[in-house]
Amino acid sequence: MNDPILxxxxxxxxxxxxxxxxxxxxxxxxxxxxxxMGENGAGKSTLMKILSGAYRPDPGxxxxxxxxxxxxxxxxxxxxxxxxxxxxxLSLAPNLSVAExxxxxxxxxxxxxxxxxxxxxxxxxILKRLGADFLPSTLVAHLSMGQRxxxxxxxxxxxxxxxxxxxxxxxxxxxxxxxxxxxxxxxLRAEGLAIIYxxxxxxxxxxxxxxxxxxxxxxxVGSLDKPEIRADTIVRLMVGRxxxxxxxxxxxxxxxxxHPVLAAIDMADGGRVKGCSLIVHAGEVVGLAGLIxxxxxxxxxxxxxxxxxxxxxxxxxxxxxxIRTPGEALEAGIAYLTEDRKALGLFLDMSCLDNINLAVxxxxxKLGWFLDRDKARERADRAFAGLSIRAANAGVSAGGLxxxxxxxxxxxxxxxIAPKVLILDEPTRxxxxxxxxxxxxxIDNLAKAGTAILVISSDLPEIIGICDRVVVMRSxxxxxxxRRGPHSPLAQEDIMGLATGMEHLDA
Numbered sequence: 444m445n446d447p448i449l450x451x452x453x454x455x456x457x458x459x460x461x462x463x464x465x466x467x468x469x470x471x472x473x474x475x476x477x478x479x480m481g482e483n484g485a486g487k488s489t490l491m492k493i494l495s496g497a498y499r500p501d502p503g504x505x506x507x508x509x510x511x512x513x514x515x516x517x518x519x520x521x522x523x524x525x526x527x528x529x530x531x532x533l534s535l536a537p538n539l540s541v542a543e544x545x546x547x548x549x550x551x552x553x554x555x556x557x558x559x560x561x562x563x564x565x566x567x568x569i570l571k572r573l574g575a576d577f578l579p580s581t582l583v584a585h586l587s588m589g590q591r592x593x594x595x596x597x598x599x600x601x602x603x604x605x606x607x608x609x610x611x612x613x614x615x616x617x618x619x620x621x622x623x624x625x626x627x628x629x630x631l632r633a634e635g636l637a638i639i640y641x642x643x644x645x646x647x648x649x650x651x652x653x654x655x656x657x658x659x660x661x662x663x664v665g666s667l668d669k670p671e672i673r674a675d676t677i678v679r680l681m682v683g684r685x686x687x688x689x690x691x692x693x694x695x696x697x698x699x700x701x702h703p704v705l706a707a708i709d710m711a712d713g714g715r716v717k718g719c720s721l722i723v724h725a726g727e728v729v730g731l732a733g734l735i736x737x738x739x740x741x742x743x744x745x746x747x748x749x750x751x752x753x754x755x756x757x758x759x760x761x762x763x764x765x766i767r768t769p770g771e772a773l774e775a776g777i778a779y780l781t782e783d784r785k786a787l788g789l790f791l792d793m794s795c796l797d798n799i800n801l802a803v804x805x806x807x808x809k810l811g812w813f814l815d816r817d818k819a820r821e822r823a824d825r826a827f828a829g830l831s832i833r834a835a836n837a838g839v840s841a842g843g844l845x846x847x848x849x850x851x852x853x854x855x856x857x858x859x860i861a862p863k864v865l866i867l868d869e870p871t872r873x874x875x876x877x878x879x880x881x882x883x884x885x886i887d888n889l890a891k892a893g894t895a896i897l898v899i900s901s902d903l904p905e906i907i908g909i910c911d912r913v914v915v916m917r918s919x920x921x922x923x924x925x926r927r928g929p930h931s932p933l934a935q936e937d938i939m940g941l942a943t944g945m946e947h948l949d950a
Contacts, residue, residue, distance in 0.1 A: 446510060448473045448637045449494075449606055454504035456489050463489045464661045466504070471606065474635045476628060478648045481658035481681055482875040484833075484845055487641050490658070491608050495528040496521030508605070527599030528608040533591050537584035542566045544583055545598045569597045573627060589620030596627065607631070608639045613647065614873055618735055618901075625651060643875050645674050645904075657681055681876045690883055690908030694890040696727040703761065704895035705777070705864045707746050710755035715741040717919040718754070723864065723895040728886060730910035731899045733942050737916040739899045740782060743866050747772040747779045759863065773802060776863035780854060780870060782899070788853045791842030795834060796823040798841050799855045826855035831881055847878020854885065865889060868899045883909050907933045915941035 449471040456464040464486045471477045481487050492498040494506065496515040506513055508524055515521050521528075535544050542562040543550075551558040551565070563579040570579060575593055577586060583594060592612060599607050609628075613621040628638060628651060642648060648655060655667045657680040665680045705723045710716055715738040723729045731739050744750040746757065748766040757764050759775055766772045769779065781787040789798055800819040823837035830851040834844055841852055850870065857865065867886070871879045886909055890896055900906050906913055912926045915938055922941040927933050 445473055447471060447507075448509055450505075450507040451490070451494065452505045452507070454490065454493060454506070455501040456486075456493060456498060457501055462661055464493075464500075467658065467661070467663045469656055469663075471637050471639060473605070473637050474632055475653040476632050476638045476640050476651045478652035478655040479639055479641045479658070480643070480648065480655055480677060480876075482847075482877040484660075485658040485681070485875075486661040487658055488610065489661075491528060491610065491639065491641065494521065494606075495526050495608060496524075522602055522604075525603065525605035526608070527602065527604040527606070529592070529595045529599065529610065529612060531611040531614055533588075533595055535583045535591055535594060538582065540580050540582055541570070541577065541586075541594050541597075542579035544594055545569075545579075545601050547598075549602075566597060566601060569600050573597055573600075587620065588615045589617070589623060592616065592620075592624060593627070596631075600631075604636070606637045606639065608641070610641045611643070611873070612640075613642075613644070621647075643873070643879075645677065648672065648677070678876055690880075692887055692909060694726055694728070694887055696724070696890070696911035704759065705746075705897070706758040707742070708756050708758070710742060710745045711753050712741060712745055712750055713753040715919050716745060719916070719919075719921050721897075721914050721921065723897050725893045725895050726890050727912075728890050728896045728898060728910050730906040730913035731897055731916065732903070732906050732913050732938050733916035733922075735901065737942065738919040739916050740868055741919075742916070743779060743868055743897070743899060746866065747777055749779075773860055773862075776860070777866065778802075778857035778860060778862035778864070779866045780850075780857060780868055782869040782872060784849055784853050789841045789849055792840055794838050795827075795832070795841050795844070795852050796820060796837040798852050799823045799826050799837070799859060802856050803859045822859055823855075826852070826858070830855055830885060845875070845878070847874040847881070850874055850878070850882065851885075854882070858889075862894065864895045864897070866897045866899070869901065870898065871900075871902070871905060879905075903935055903938065906938070907935060913938055917942055917944060 447470045449469070451467065451469040453466045453468065454464055455462065455466055467486065467490055469490065479487050489498060493500045496518045506515065513524050515524055536547065542559065545566045546562045551561045566579045573593055573596060577590055583591060586594070612624060616624065632638060640651060649672060652672055653669055655672055655677065656663065657665050657677060659681060667676065702725045703722045704725050708720045710719045719742050733739050741750065745752045745755065748768045748771055757766055764775055766775060766777070772779065796819060800822060820837065826832060827837055832848050832851050834848060841849055844852065871882055874882065886896060898906065898910060910933065912924060913933055914924050915922045925933055925937045925941065
């Protein structure tokens with residue numbers, strides 16, 4: 444193996460007396476994809492911000508690049524050392540062109556004017572090398588998320604980076620965009636670039652990772668070579684317990700059989716959803732699976748009245764109900780957890796207490812107007828204790844929490860109304876492994892208490908691990924259903940066969 448391009452030795456970081464990193468080591472080689480994993484708060488981002496120059500480490504550690512000890516002063520120092528970082532929230536300027544974004548901070552000017560033509564010519568070869576299907580003159584605002592990722596990578600290559608850090612790069616990408624990104628990452632690895640890849644997604648780590656380093660509570664707990672990369676090993680390192688307890692499933696779905704709570708019958712929206720019917724019983728977790736674009740979220744929006752239906756009807760506990768708005772759905776006892784908690788769910792600048800109590804403001808109001816702060820505080824405290832929300836107190840802003848804790852705050856708001864039906868749309872997207880396990884336990888306990896639960900998820904292991912049966916959508920239709928047997932798990936092959944239409948090709 445070649446000499447390492449990066450060696451971080453004994454790197455520590457303290458914030459206000461709290462140790463975020465404790466003498467962490469990391470070694471990365473040229474031409475490798477090195478996955479960095481750990482729960483939110485494990486120290487991954489802190490370590491990478493030190494490497495890229497955003498944070499200054501505590502005295503005593505050492506960073507070596509190509510065998511030379513370096514002191515990285517600020518992001519410009521990181522860039523000068525050959526390090527580029529692509530954050531989960533892309534840092535592009537949408538009102539500028541692709542070329543202007545790539546040259547941002549290093550613009551070419553002549554006679555005091557931007558030399559846009561020269562910049563377009565300068566980025567052309569790199570865009571061609573990356574297989575870009577857009578021009579250097581294209582406004583970034585007109586690009587898809589996958590194309591914007593490509594611009595970020597082009598910017599890193601344009602400054603001749605030796606180490607590229609990618610933080611959850613597929614969070615906002617479609618399956619097709621993700622596959623194109625993976626092909627590009629493999630191409631860059633073959634060209635000798637060192638890539639540090641931060642992800643919560645096991646399938647991505649399997650597909651890409653040459654090695655995996657795992658952090659827990661600010662400490663290095665293990666590094667694995669390719670043959671050692673296994674889900675059970677990684678989960679045990681990340682959360683400190685065995686993978687067998689990951690998917691908690693103690694509820695008995697048969698206890699509620701014969702007691703349908705939600706029945707959606709012949710639902711259609713004149714576009715994506717075409718005559719879909721499903722039933723969810725009390726104490727049952729039903730999965731709604733399918734490829735991206737199959738119509739799963741659109742069907743959920745019809746059920747809760749977020750989109751107008753062209754046909755179909757709803758029954759709740761055997762009685763017809765008319766749901767025209769999400770507010771009416773809540774009043775009827777149907778709660779929906781959105782797949783986009785930041786844009787459509789939480790008010791990030793508001794406190795956790797206020798976010799948790801939003802759905803019951805009217806119920807708790809004094810004299811029909813004033814919020815009963817004592818009740819609100821009691822409810823928030825119960826949510827913090829019952830759902831293990833990790834924050835200093837309920838008064839902190841929701842925007843400052845980790846992804847898993849934000850999701851639990853949003854879930855707490857829905858549980859405050861004691862719903863009969865809970866629809867969870869991608870409930871663990873952007874959530875670390877430890878928080879996923881806790882959310883699965885919450886779902887199991889709710890089912891045990893009799894709540895009817897519908898889970899929409901693109902994560903097949905998640906669907907198989909927590910659901911009692913799975914309804915599969917394809918091209919706006921219900922393609923079929925897969926059930927768990929008395930002694931057999933749900934079959935991934937059966938679900939994918941229905942989702943893709945391949946079940947018709949079985950001999």
